[in-house]
Amino acid sequence: MQSASSYVLSAVGIDKVFPGARALDRVDFSLARGEVHALLGENGAGKSTLVKCLTGAYRRDGGRILLDGGEVDPRDTLEAQKLGIGTVYQEVNLLANLTVAENLFLGRQPRRFGLVDAREMNRRARALLSEYDLDIDVTAGLSAYSVAVQQVVAIARAVDLSGKVLILDEPTASLDTHEVALLFRIVRRLKERGLGIVFITHFLEQVYEISDRITVLRNGQLVGTRETAALPRRDLIAMMLGRELVGEVGSGNRHAAPGGDVRYRFRGFGRKGHIRPFDLDVRTGEVVGIAGLLGSGRTETAEILFGAERADSGTAEADGRPLDLSSPRAAIREKFGFCPEDRKVDGIIGDLSVRENIALALQARRGWARPLSRGEQDRLADHYIRALDIRTSDREKPIRLLSGGNQQKAILARWLATNPDFLILDEPTRGIDVGAHAEIIRLIEELCEKGMSLIVISSELEELVAYSSRVLVLRDRAHVAELAGERVTTGAIVEAIAASDGRAGT
Amino acid sequence: MNARYLPLTATVAIFLAAYLVCVLQYPNMLSTRVIGNLLTDNAFLGIAAVGMTFVILSGGIDLSIGAVIAFTGVFLAVLLQATDIHPLAAFALALLVTTAFGALMGAIIHHLDMPPFIVTLAGMFLARGMAFVLSIDSIPVRHPFYATLKGLYYKLPGGGRITLIGGLMLVVFAAGILIAHRTRFGANVYALGGGAATAELMGVPIGRTTVAIYALSGFLAGLSGIVFSLYTSAGYSLAAVGVELDAIAAVVIGGTLLTGGSGFVAGTLVGILIQGLIQTYITFDGSLSSWWTKILIGLLLFIFILLQKGLIHVTERRRRHA
Amino acid sequence: MSATLKAYARRLFPQVAALAVILLMVSLAFPGFFKLEIQNGRLYGSLIDILNRGAPVALLAIGMTVVIATKGIDLSVGAVMAICGAVAAACITSGYGLAATLAITLGTGVLCGLWNGLLVAVLDIQPIIATLVLMVAGRGIAQLVTEGAILTFNDPGLIFIGSGSFLGLPMPVVIWLVFGLAVALVVRRTALGMLIEALGVNRRAAMLSGVSTGVLLIAAYMLSGLCAAIAGIIAAADIRGADANNAGLWLELDAILAVVVGGTSLLGGRFSIAASLIGALIIQAINTGILLSGFPPEFNLIIKAAIIVLILVIQSPRAQSAFVWFSRPRATAAGKAGEEAK
Amino acid sequence: ADLTVGFSQIGSESGWRAAETTLTKQQAEERGIDLKFADAQQKQENQIKALRSFIAQGVDAILLAPVVATGWDEVLQEAKDAEIPVVLLDRTVDAPDDLYLTAVTSDLVHEGKVAGQWLVDTVAGKDCNVVELQGTTGSSPAIDRKKGFEEALAGHANLKIIRSQTGDFTRTKGKEVMESFLKAEDGGKNICALYAHNDDMAVGAIQAIKEAGLKPGTDILVVSIDAVPDIFQAMAAGEANATVELTPNMAGPAFDALEAYRKDGKAPPKWIQTESKLYTQADDPMKVYEEKKGLGY
């Protein structure tokens, strides 16, 4: 293979110990110039921790880092940036209170006469983002944009910062196929320029599409590094999980609409400025998928169904009985559940333990005067930690210390614990590893069989197709198409979105 | 207009409306005298509030400024009384001390990872305690240079004056606006307020920035102390009690969020003027008892905040539906 | 069960240790410090003074802890103390019975809390500024009631609350102990504690999980108002008069300090009422220690500042982790990342 | 009203201050003066602002109860330039005396001296340990009343101030500090007399003495300053021994001087000193109490 000197970045024997958990155990990793190197592993395997050790966000407990053959020791991320390492950390790590342009150029703003030249900065920001087909107002606050846009901005910033190495920790988790394609185009271009690129993801198709080599971690240990071309998918999964995976996603197909009656009926449901009024019927035991481009109003549909935003028109009924969906609390009383898209802002209660995070919604529904006993909480937490395979050293660990995917599972557990009749999942499998992915989809199917109705929003069309009996397509904050039965295929969905796209373009 | 300027615009609009109401009731309030007084009388508060704005923008708080103002006053008075040092040298010395004091608090906040509220509360005790130790008496300053400085003013038609200290406040505000919006340090302050951990991941030197922010606040509190010393020609250890709360109120009325990361230095100026206006109005009225004065101040504060909220809410709604 | 007890002990250890150190320091400056004797059927001594004089701050700290846990702050408690003291004195002197007086006074405190709560929860005004309104206006309201004078009273029942004793302990001590225990129990034996913590850490996520954040917020401020009312009654009963001008002046800062010394973060979330109560005792121990030591009053503030800094340095996360061997190389940025989930 | 007078009051930090405000308003009303009242909430800067506002409004005269002695030159000069006479109430300022018309004040040092002299006379040569409750640290009454008292005690070796702490002029702090004095001085057996810089602290301290099982007024002599109504009740009960009056009616003489000045331009003396009258238990305290209690203390 390559000689040692051709490695732009190599790490030898990296150790990282957290109280109660050994996150990295003598991990070796090397990144060649001009290669895309996928870093894979289950949730909690230590991928993000390795990245943070390499970029100085964490102090490692042992091991050496070599950049261009010379030993480096970045003390903080600023130093890593100066060394030419650009990083997109997991979760969007940008500042919502700054403008898009300020986020892009923080710490390296163009200056004139010693003062920041805002006009020049905005100009450059627009130029930078145009490479990603993003034509947005860069002087607006970042918080005005969806997670996906923020993700693109984060990527643009990191790419612009990276002189030698670009590290992408789950950059595609909230991106659509279109954005992913754009990203890959840029990655390939950087690769040609001789950059080393580390790419972390749970989407195996993307791994095979873009990466040259693969390194797999499991439980903080290095399993091995392989050439992508020489590693079949089955073997890769076995490497990651340490076992064979039975029944990966994409097998089961529930296109046949379930025979149940329409249970939930929404008529003219909508809210000015958020989502155009729409009609929606959901049967018992049915999964309705929602597809659309970024910003098409999927999340807004979910929020309005759950009462997080109050609908200002239309009616909702269950079995002919009117529903009160004026607030999340009211919705929960109607046995609704909602697993939000942005887990950091809307989902986790960072300082509370995994146990409390799982018990929270159930407890809130019971009211403060009827506390779940500690025993019950423990049982609940243990059950879901096992059922969803949440990797945590113990259930009392503050949830913010869990890996991203495991946080996602804990939020899902929170809602499953309430045993809802109507569950809305906004990007439920984002950042979840293959093993758990299969697990969750199995769970969804099981829940449906038990009579729960589900709305699932996902950018992964294959996943949507796999378990939805109907798929709604959104565009410009309006429901524009509904595919049912045999028409629920990726092709048809893409077509429906594209058709609307075409219309929007004219 | 950009949505980010909404709170600022709302505040300015409310100030102008309130001023109009006052003038309709007391035409005298339009005199240049009142306007000049508004600047001169609030100069020390305004200067200190600029520092407070930076601190709050970064997500912190500085409770020590009132005590630092008092300390600076006593320090100058004692120094000028006991030695022959020129006031300008004394000013420089005082600024050095207060800046170092601020930097020390910043260093403690950052390196020991302690909440600013408590560190600066201890700083407040310490600064006032130091003032007491220097002297519990109020000490007049009789240096001729003070008289010279006070003689510098720009006379407005109608008897009003823009005094040196009033002008200085405007200069400090201008400088503050420049620093906040046109320097990398300013951007780092906003970044820190948006989230220290995220800012650190983005490569903001948070340690250096934190120390600099509190040093700046200390410097401006010291400058404010010098202004206060000029304003009263004296040093007094019980002076400027509770100024920090007035400053915080001005900053918040000016549209800055206490959670950090969002707001404007210019807004603080309007906040100061609004508070000054409330006070002037109450004095012009002159019929209120001590207790009704307090109640009215609270009430007017409440109304201003409410108006601001309402205005922002309505505009945002309209924007959304447009 | 013993595991929770152990966790509890670990949580309170720094506060208890700090208190012990301060008491020792005071006893060095003043040898008779630990002397306790029975006088007129009640315990008498400097230690009892600390418990007794600490009563207002301890009571305020109870409410303040809960408010701070919701990521709020209540600057108005001092003014509410003044209002409630004034109301109590006005009621009792105008012929209401003791029970009616107490009911009206406590009701007034709760009402003040309700006002703050509405401002914060419904109008969404930042807590510090929302409560600043009542902090400024409240003292005026109290003076309106007393017309600026000290409204004295002679009702033995009301006076008993300030200077009577029960089981050998001064009434104020009994009151804050019992009330603190009661609130701590209610909060921890029901789900309130957890819901409040969830609300404080991430209000939006808590709301989306079905927590009635608005009601909880308002309740927290109402509790704080109630605490201030009790503290106000005690302060008035103590001097047999309502001093609207000075009752509770700047006590809000002491209460906040007590909560922080007790280790509850001003960023909301995890809280411990017991730790705050110990924090209040620490502050009172400093105050009493200064008085006993005989230094001239000019030095009071410096001594206080020095001791507070010392305690906080010892309690600071950095210093603590320096004690713990395995966390020698520390996590930097990402370790704190969760702290600002907005 | 033909005369508009601005009155810048310090604040309302004590009963005495409230009484002064009440009496000033009463006096103004009786004389048909339009009084513009401004409460400064204990802040000098607010007083300066108020004075400037008065000048801007063009009042006919200004009453000023200055919170602190220094720092008035500039604003007084402005008033003078605007030909508005200023009368100082209750405390004087550290400024050239041509900047104000006159000052109606008591002599704070003298008050302390009267209290001290009473104590010297009462103990008559016996050894006596005195504890002192100071006013707010740094405030001029605290400084001057301490000074006057010490002057009176100078040369009397039998009288010794053994402890001195601030009680912030309040009852609560007076009580708390006295409690610690009692603990620190052998349960109070070591203390023969208490000197408090105002009556409120004395009232608080009296309660502390009683709760410690001692008799105030007998076991521990109590002397204080201000002569607010409540101290007369205590004196009637034999729990306090003496107080030095600081009259809250400063406005009466001030208005007299102003009116005379306006009528025939006759400048009054620069200092109109009010009486610092000593009251003891022998002065029929109940009667004085009845007289005083309606005055808004």
Ligand SMILES: Nc1ncnc2c1ncn2[C@@H]1O[C@H](COP(=O)(O)OP(=O)(O)OP(=O)(O)O)[C@@H](O)[C@H]1O
């Ligand atoms: N600050 C911390 N304190 C304690 N434990 C931590 C901390 N950060 C991470 N961990 C633990 O280290 C392990 C590795 O986490 P890491 O975030 O690296 O996983 P990951 O491979 O990135 O997973 P994912 O795919 O879910 O993002 C996890 O078990 C996590 O709980």
Ligand SMILES: Nc1ncnc2c1ncn2[C@@H]1O[C@H](COP(=O)(O)OP(=O)(O)OP(=O)(O)O)[C@@H](O)[C@H]1O
């Ligand atoms: N590509 C974009 N260009 C401009 N604005 C966008 C874009 N994407 C999203 N937004 C803005 O972000 C807001 C939030 O979008 P929202 O999250 O509701 O969309 P979504 O359909 O749920 O998309 P996703 O869940 O994939 O992020 C939208 O209202 C829109 O104004």
Ligand SMILES: [Mg+2]
């Ligand atoms: Mg990760």
Ligand SMILES: [Mg+2]
């Ligand atoms: Mg979405």
